[in-house]
Amino acid sequence: MDDDWERVLWKKKVYPDNYVPSSFLSSLTRNPNFRPYTYMSLVFSSCAINQHLSTIFTFLAVFVRLNEQLLDPRVLVWLSICGFIAVYAMWELLDYCSDNKTSTSTQRMEAALFPFGPRVHTMHPGAKTIKSSILVFLALMSLSPVLKTLTAATSSDSIWALSASLFILNALLADYTALRPETYHRERRVVAPCPTQLGLISNVWFDVARLTSVLSMNAAISAAVVLASRLPDDISVFALMLLSIQLFALFPILRRRLQGDSRAGQVLLTSVLSASSILSAASLSFTATCLIAVTLAFVTFVAPGVLVWAQKYKNEIRGTWDPAVPKVHNTERPAEFRGQSR
Amino acid sequence: MDPLAIAMVCDFFHPNVGGVESHIYMLSTNLIRRGHKVVVITHSHSPDRVGIRWILPALKVYYLPFSTIASSATLPNFFTFLPYLRTIVIREGIGLIHAHASLSSLAHEGILHAHLMGVRTVFTDHSLFGFDDAASILTNKLLEAALRNVDAVICVSHTGRENTVLRAKLAPHTAYVIPNALVADQFRPAASMQPSDTVNVVVVSRLAYRKGIDLLVATAPRICTLFPNVRFIIGGDGPKLVDLLQMREKHTLQDRIEMLGPVRHNDVRDILVRGSIFMNTSLTESFGIAILEAACAGLYVVSTRVGGVPEILPEDMISFAHPDEDDVVRAMSEAIQLVMSGKHDPHRAHERIRGFYGWEEVAERTEKVYESVLEVKPYDFWTRIERTLELGRFVGLIFATIMIVDCLFYLFLERWIPRQDIDKVQMGWDQDRFTKLASKKPRRNSTSSNATPGVTNNALDST
Known part of the structure; x- marks a missing residue:
């Protein structure tokens, strides 16, 4: 009926200004990029959160044991060292495997990208790592009396509240995305000249991750420092700080790297970590154990279900009024191509 | 159409420059030319753009003492505008409030209060907004609440109309398309x-x-x-x-x-x-x-x-x-x-x-919108409350409460500043008298009225 109606403003029209044409809102599209989630893929994605929460719970359980002198701090130190060596060996093994898999072309590309490459390899990366870990070890050891008395004057109530909020902050801001393979390959070579292991960490964090994950790590380490002031002796403080650095600074890198790999590995790692957190709490408090179990189950099994259910309320509206996204070739093309593009 | 007293309400007006500002000025002057009386209500600009000013030709501007928060927009607070608006409406005998721009909280408030004084409302939307970021979601909800009981909405293009109808969940036939114009x-x-x-x-x-x-x-x-x-x-x-x-x-x-x-x-x-x-x-x-x-x-x-x-x-x-x-x-x-x-x-x-394109035509078409608004019977208070409650489970309640409190505030004002104590404006702008005075004392008058030439279309800031 409105054949002669046109979507133009410059033409004089017989129709009134509030005439609703049949083509009204014809350009409207709803949920154009809709991609329904599947429950299982969400469960796998939530494994990272589960692993992170498990490490926090395990850490807390260890702290309680140290605090009540149920655990000898020396044992913990030795466990941490053994764990570190084992995990480092695993990391090197993974690197070795993936280096064999990816062809030498990446190395050639790296050489082009980083012309100072040769200097990087003057010292074996493994030796560097050992040197820097010993440095961190000694620094922590000498700092532990200071850390012990740092917040000693604060009352315990404040400490519990503060550490709880810091751990919540840590869990909220943590980076749960997988590490892209090309990033850590590059990191390994570029970062090698950094004198300390922490240098590697900060480089990985700063280069790859956003500011939030740096904040997340800092929150966790601060929480550990705050908790350490409640411990009875220096060696316990040292043991706890060593553990906290491994769990909150080093482990997330490993976790993000493993995330991209096999699903079976994910399931295995998640169940090992969940089991360890539940078991370590089991002998301490029944309520805490229940809470941990329920939290982990909720994160892994219920929350994905809620997200799948909530997706039916998704209502994304797109139309001609949306700001366009400009398509610009970012790569700088040689001048001779520029003229021929037509 | 019978001469009408119209109040243009917007946060954005001269001395700022921009698309909305020039639109209001050009529309007002052309409505004045068609025999209507137009006043503009906006916020003051420190240090000296305060009080009541005249802008040629015969456009009266009320600069209200509200402070701005960002890009010349005032803080939305739903109530503080009412005492001013009520006094202005009674003084000037306003019959219709024409609010402009969806980010102007003064405009939203004007629409909210208008029904208390039996004044009809028209709203002009000048910009396009998305739906998918937090700021848009919030402003769209505010707009939807403000336009819940508006009598008519004017948009500047068909795309703008579709956008506004979706954002404010309007009935499409209450939205009119009247383009901008320019002085050729x-x-x-x-x-x-x-x-x-x-x-x-x-x-x-x-x-x-x-x-x-x-x-x-x-x-x-x-x-x-x-x-x-x-x-x-x-x-x-x-x-x-x-x-x-x-x-x-x-x-x-x-x-x-x-x-x-x-x-x-x-x-x-x-x-x-x-x-x-x-x-x-x-x-x-x-x-x-x-x-x-x-x-x-x-x-x-x-x-x-x-x-x-x-x-x-x-x-x-x-x-x-x-x-x-x-x-x-x-x-x-x-x-x-x-x-x-x-x-x-x-x-x-x-x-x-x-x-x-011409502003005369725009004014004529806007006048037709006014006419059709005045023909329709306004919603009664109860219908307004019901429509507001339909906004949503929480938002509806919040805005219904605001409406009721607003109503009580109005009753309080009726008692505090009784209607009969407010002086009515007796005389409007007398062009002949102005011309006579201007020819007698050209220096002083030309400085006091030189605000006008600056107000013209601005392409740079039109959104």
Whole structure:
């Protein structure tokens, strides 16, 4: 009926200004990029959160044991060292495997990208790592009396509240995305000249991750420092700080790297970590154990279900009024191509 | 139509410059010319733009003492405007409130209070908004609540209308499309174009991401390489200025790309007539008054096909490109060849635009909206509450509470400042008297009324 109606403003029209044409809102599209989630893929994605929460719970359980002198701090130190060596060996093994898999072309590309490459390899990366870990070890050891008395004057109530909020902050801001393979390959070579292991960490964090994950790590380490002031002796403080650095600074890198790999590995790692957190709490408090179990189950099994259910309320509206996204070739093309593009 | 007293309510008005500001001014003056009485209600500008001012011709402006929070918008607080509004409505005998701009909280509040005094409401939306970010969700909800009981909504393009109807969940037939207009006399093409081989491409825009300056940065060097006789003249200021300067330096195009920096609106025409092609790379545009001004000044227009731009000009006066680097280069190349072959006549283009758009016509069409609003019976209070409650489970309750508190506040004001104690305005603007006075004492009067010439369309800030 409105054949002669046109979507133009410059033409004089017989129709009134509030005439609703049949083509009204014809350009409207709803949920154009809709991609329904599947429950299982969400469960796998939530494994990272589960692993992170498990490490926090395990850490807390260890702290309680140290605090009540149920655990000898020396044992913990030795466990941490053994764990570190084992995990480092695993990391090197993974690197070795993936280096064999990816062809030498990446190395050639790296050489082009980083012309100072040769200097990087003057010292074996493994030796560097050992040197820097010993440095961190000694620094922590000498700092532990200071850390012990740092917040000693604060009352315990404040400490519990503060550490709880810091751990919540840590869990909220943590980076749960997988590490892209090309990033850590590059990191390994570029970062090698950094004198300390922490240098590697900060480089990985700063280069790859956003500011939030740096904040997340800092929150966790601060929480550990705050908790350490409640411990009875220096060696316990040292043991706890060593553990906290491994769990909150080093482990997330490993976790993000493993995330991209096999699903079976994910399931295995998640169940090992969940089991360890539940078991370590089991002998301490029944309520805490229940809470941990329920939290982990909720994160892994219920929350994905809620997200799948909530997706039916998704209502994304797109139309001609949306700001366009400009398509610009970012790569700088040689001048001779520029003229021929037509 | 019977003469009507209209109050234009908006946060954005002279001395600020921009698309909304000039729209309100031009619409008001043309309504005054049609015999209506118009007052503008806006917030004050420190230090001295306060109180009640007159702007030629016979436009009274109330500058209310509200402080602004950001980009000249006042803080939404739903109640503090009522005492002022009530006094103004009673003093001036206002019959209709015409609110402007969806980010103006004064406009929202005006619509909220109007029904208490039996005043009808019309709202004009000037911009396009998205739906998917937190700021849009919040402002859209506020807009929906404000427009729940409005009598009519005017949008400046068909795209804008679709957008507003969706954002505020309006019934489509309450939304009218009345385009912007321009004063064609201010954008005359150059009297005679001296024939030359150079083709000047003009860009006058705020240099911001939303204006698609990234596309300009990417395409300008390519166009310069393709056509050795093309020069660019770029006017405007903004965050992307640095990108443009870097591009110019990198490709050593200093002699081909002229950067003018910030441009006053009065100078825009003089810049436009130096060129023969106007390039617009906006990513979103509700109406695109800058394009219209350029076309009116006799330039051939190349624009991205976004928002309401495809509606404003016939296909033979404008070339469209997708917001894609290659396609913009393609469209620009075609336009340059068309202009070089002399197929575009600036004077004919100017005459055509003059026939398309005029403020007289806009005022006439707006008047028709007023007329249709006054014909319909207003919602009673209970219907308003019911409609407000339909907003949503929580929002509905909040806004219904606001409405009821507003009502009680109004009753309190009726008692505190009784209606009969408020002096009515007896006399309006007397043009003859003003002319007589002006001729007697030209110096003093000309300084007090020189506010007017500054208020004209501004292409740079139109959204």
